[in-house]
Amino acid sequence: QVQLVESGGGLVQAGGSLRLSCAASGRTLSSYTVGWFRQAPGKEREFVAAIPWTSSSTYYADSVKGRFTISRDNAKNTLYLQMNSLKPEDTAAYYCAAKTSMNLYSRGSSYNYWGQGTQVTVSS
Secondary structure, three states, X not given: OOEEEEEOOEEEEOOOOEEEEEEEEOOOXXXXXXXXXXXXXXXXXXXXXXXXXXXXXXXXXXXXXXXXXXXXXXXXXXXXXXXXXXXXXXXXXXEEEEEOOOOOXXXXXXXXXXXXXXXXXXXX
C-alpha cells in the first residue's frame, strides 16, 4: 500500500500562486500513475492533472491547462502541483491520488489510494 499526505494549501488572492505537495510513503511513486483532483463545496470531484507511471507525459483538465503544472520527484517520493494565475473558481479541496494502472487517468474512481486533501481558497 501507499500512503499519501498533501500539504501546501492556503488562502491566496486571485492571480497568485501556490505549490501543493503530496508526500508518499509505503511504496515508491515511480511505480504508480499519480494525479490531482479537486472538489468544491456542492460540486462533484473533478480531475485536475495526472502523470502516468510509464512515461513523463502529463495531462491536464482544460480549466487548468497553461496555469497548473504537475511534476514528480521520484528521489523524494513526492508529487507536486504548481498552481499559477489562480482564480476564485479554483477554490476547492485538492487531493492527490495514485494507482497502478495507466489508463483512465482522469477517472477518480479508478484510483486506489487517496490523500486526505488540502484546502485551497482563492479570494477575488
